[in-house]
Amino acid sequence: MIQLPASYKEYLDGKSESFINTVRPVLMQSAAERSHGVRVLVLPHGHQAHLDDSIPYGTVVEDID
Numbered sequence: 001m002i003q004l005p006a007s008y009k010e011y012l013d014g015k016s017e018s019f020i021n022t023v024r025p026v027l028m029q030s031a032a033e034r035s036h037g038v039r040v041l042v043l044p045h046g047h048q049a050h051l052d053d054s055i056p057y058g059t060v061v062e063d064i065d
Helices: 006-012 017-033
Strands: 037-043 046-052 060-064
Touching: 006 017, 006 060, 017 037, 017 046
Parallel strands: 037 060
Antiparallel strands: 037 046
8 A cells, every 4th residue: 555755644734625636646646656746736726736757756846827
């Protein structure tokens, strides 16, 4: 079973269920691969997350699209 690093768990603390459902799969993929961090885009009507090879593993960066 893949465990999220503490930094990812802390990032999700206090977030809404819909936000977590959007972002968590990408955090899990990052934790499985352990090679890239995650960029979360804040969009006008929601959020989008993806792996980003310019971000170190264990780090989440929020960005406005």
